[in-house]
Amino acid sequence: MTKPPRKPPQPLLGDAEAPIRSRPRKKRDPAQPQLTLDPMPARIDPCLALLKPKPPKGRQWAFEVKWDGYRLAVHIEPKGVRILTRGGHDWTARFPAILAAAKRLPVSTAILDGEAVVFDEQGRSDFGRLQQSLGGRGGNRSSRQAVMMAFDILYFDGHDLMETEFTARRHLLEGLVPAGGEEAIRLSEEIEADGDTLFRIACEHGLEGIIAKDRNSTYRGGRGGEWLKIKCIQSDGFVIVGYQRSSSAFGNIGALLLAARKAGQLVYVGSVGTGFKxxxxxxxxxxxVKRKVSAPAVRYTGRRKNLIWIKPKLVAEIEYRAWTHDGKLRHASFKGLREEQDEAAVYEIE
Known part of the structure; x- marks a missing residue:
């Protein structure tokens, strides 16, 4: 049976001579959700590094230098720039150089995560110098020497990146803050090296240690293990519970009496008598003197004389080499007081 002839094909766009027009736009259905930009969070709880005795193994880990300063988040918005401490306090006015550098970055909205530091003559971050540049604990001085070592980006041009893997976040950060810059915001560079080798070199150069970060991890606040810290020299926060008077020492402070936390309580962990200017x-x-009390906040069985006890409100950053067999700090040295706004963690005894 013969098939009927096929109709000639119609032009793809209808009448070939007619002007090309798109279909008329329909009015938007109010029930349909809009694809909006992610709202910028007012504050992000920072991801904290978990202390480990040695570097991890495996290609999933990226390594950086551990900086010794104050943790900061720089919020860049159309209405201006805010610089927040780890505890969420606004310190924008205290870092004018970082503020100016943030305004020059080629981005409309962003949140940078990093550390404010001051370098010594050898190019190492020095916590004591940072504190001096800010006028000491409780001071109101602005630091023009401080620079921010940026190591993460959490929000970029209207997009929340906290659920994005670390490798992708680093790619965006490196595009925004190039390596080798001399601005007040600089890139904390990833170092291509075996963790053990890098740690050994860092310790030989007098650095505090290194940071290891899981390349596949998302960003979340707290110590979840996505970031690890490996220290050459131990340095932690301890509560000052008292001091020993001495007429021959700076400020008449012979030694500070220190405490750590254990099972929710403060316990005495020894003293520090060096490192003061x-x-x-x-x-x-x-x-x-303003915090003097009659009874100690810890159980004290030592033999020191001329002791003055104070309220356990001041947190000192203490550098030390090890612990004694009875749970006291060995070779301790005072580095400075932590700011309340910095919310430095007090050492926890497991």
């Missing part, structure tokens, strides 16, 4: 000691003595 004359002007720092005088300011510290004045702060402690």
């Amino acid at each position: 004359a002007d720092e000691a005088m300011k510290l003595r004045a702060m402690m």
Whole structure:
């Protein structure tokens, strides 16, 4: 049976001579959700590094230098720039150089995560110098020497990146803050090296240690293990519970009596009598006098004399080499007081 002839094909766009027109747009259905930009969070709880005794193994880990300063988040918005401490306090006015550098970055909205540091003559971050540049604990001085070492980006041009893997976040950060810059916002560079080798070199150069980050991890606040810290020299926060008077020492402070936390309680962990500068000691003595109490906040069985007990409100950053068999700090040295706004963690004894 013969098939009927096929109709000639119609032009793809209808009448070939007619002008090309799109279909008329329909009015938007109010019930249909809009694809809007992600709202910028007012504050992000920072991801914190978990202390480990040695570097992890495997290609999933990226390594950086551990910086010794104050954790900051720089919020860049159309209405201006905010610089927040780890505890969420606004310190924009205290870092004018970082503020100016943030305004020059080629981005309309962003949140950068990093560390404010001041470098010594050897190019190492120095916590004591940072504190001095800010006028000491409780001071109101602005630091023009401080620079921010940026190591993460959490929000970029209207997009929340916290659920994005670390490798992709680093790619965006490196495009925004190039390596080798001399601005007040600089890239904390990833170092291509075996973790053990990098850690050994860092310790040989007098650095505090290194940070290891899981390349596949998303960003979440707290110590979840996505970031690890491996320290050459131990440095942690301890509560000052008292001091020993001495007429021959700076500020008449012979030693500070320190405490750590254990099962929710403060326990005495020894003293520190070195690392003080004359002007720092005088300011510290004045702060402690205002907090004097009659009874210690810890159980003390030592034999020191001329002891003054204070309220356990001041947190000192202490550098030390090890612990003694009875749970006391060995070779401790005072580095400075932590700011309340910095919310430095007090050492927890497991």
